[in-house]
Amino acid sequence: MIQTVVIGAAGRMGRRLVANIMESPTLALSGATEYAGSPFLGQDAGLVAGCGEAKVKITADLDKALEGADAVINFATSGVIETTRAAVAKGCAVVIGTTALKPEEKAELAELAKNGARIVSAYNMSVGVNLLFKLVKEAATILGPAYDVEITEMHHNQKKDAPSGTAVRLAEVVCEAWNWDYDKDVRHGREGLVGARTKHEIGMHSLRGGDVVGDHSVIFAINGERVELTHKASSRDTFAKGALRAVEFLVKAQPGLYDMQDVLGLK
Known part of the structure; x- marks a missing residue:
């Protein structure tokens, strides 16, 4: 099983990611994060998502969440580069669904990929x-x-x-x-x-x-x-399922910066 961390696990998209990972035959939820001060800190990520106990507590400690992880999925609207740096340093593949990245942030993702990171960053995971x-x-x-x-x-x-x-x-x-x-x-x-x-x-x-x-x-x-x-x-699950496919793609891929066209073989 691919041990996967969800960033922003209590958000609307994060909850659907947690739910889909819990149903996946190939991915397992190993970590879940939220911002410091979130009312969901310490709560079970699966229960927050409404899909049963996951036995994974939501934490603001990213380093703790990354322990033993293979991949990270991040749809958060802030802190994307910092989270990616931390995940890459732990050897994790990173899937980014954030849409409003600045040019300099995109350039940093490309630089991380040149240095051995495996990243999928896409405007839309559907x-x-x-x-x-x-x-x-x-x-x-x-x-x-x-x-x-x-x-x-x-x-x-x-x-x-x-x-x-x-x-x-x-x-x-x-x-x-x-x-x-x-x-x-x-x-x-x-x-x-x-x-x-x-x-x-x-x-x-x-x-x-x-x-x-x-x-x-x-x-x-x-x-x-x-x-x-x-x-x-009509459902955020379409983005979640695409993100899970991106994780499965990355664990077998060579280092590089990819998008969903790569994941789906549409290029």
């Missing part, structure tokens, strides 16, 4: 979303920039970043296919008398409301027709 990335690349390549592209994403009303990391990646996929520049060519929303849509822009629109797990659509439109590619996630 198998379906990663298929969407591939389909959008093919559509953009075949249809070409004569088509207008608009991207919409909707998430629950507690999501802090916008646009979502997945939406950003979808726009990057189109930019890569057309040799465009994300920073220059993506337009975030429209308001007022902005004039007609230009031919050299990708529209990006973020919606927030209720408990929506994650909806993403890429629309290719031209006079006479429209092609729409959409993925809708």
Whole structure:
């Protein structure tokens, strides 16, 4: 069994990771962490997740949680690099599902991988979303920039970043296919008398409301027709199951920085 630690085990995503690990035939929960001062410290991670006793107490002591671990799964919104450094120093493989990493943080992950770390970092762990990335690349390549592209994403009303990391990646996929520049060519929303849509822009629109797990659509439109590619996630389990597949991939992989396209063999 692959001994696995969940960072942020009492959060919404952390609980689903714990539950899926406890059901897995190949992974075992060996550690669970939360921030210092969390009301869940000292509680059983499985009971917090609502899936029975795991006999693993939630702790703020990362070093203690990493004892005997083979892998770490981290969807936390802060402290990602520090956690990764500590995990790598213990010889653990690391799966990162955090979407709002800064360029310098991504560069540090790449440097850690050059020095022997095994890391999967992805905007979205869903198998379906990663298929969407591939389909959008093919559509953009075949249809070409004569088509207008608009991207919409909707998430629950507690999501802090916008646009979502997945939406950003979808726009990057189109930019890569057309040799465009994300920073220059993506337009975030429209308001007022902005004039007609230009031919050299990708529209990006973020919606927030209720408990929506994650909806993403890429629309290719031209006079006479429209092609729409959409993925809708109805449960966080889709991300958890993808993360578990990433762990299974990493324990057999050579050192390196990978994404879910690597894990799923879509490259």
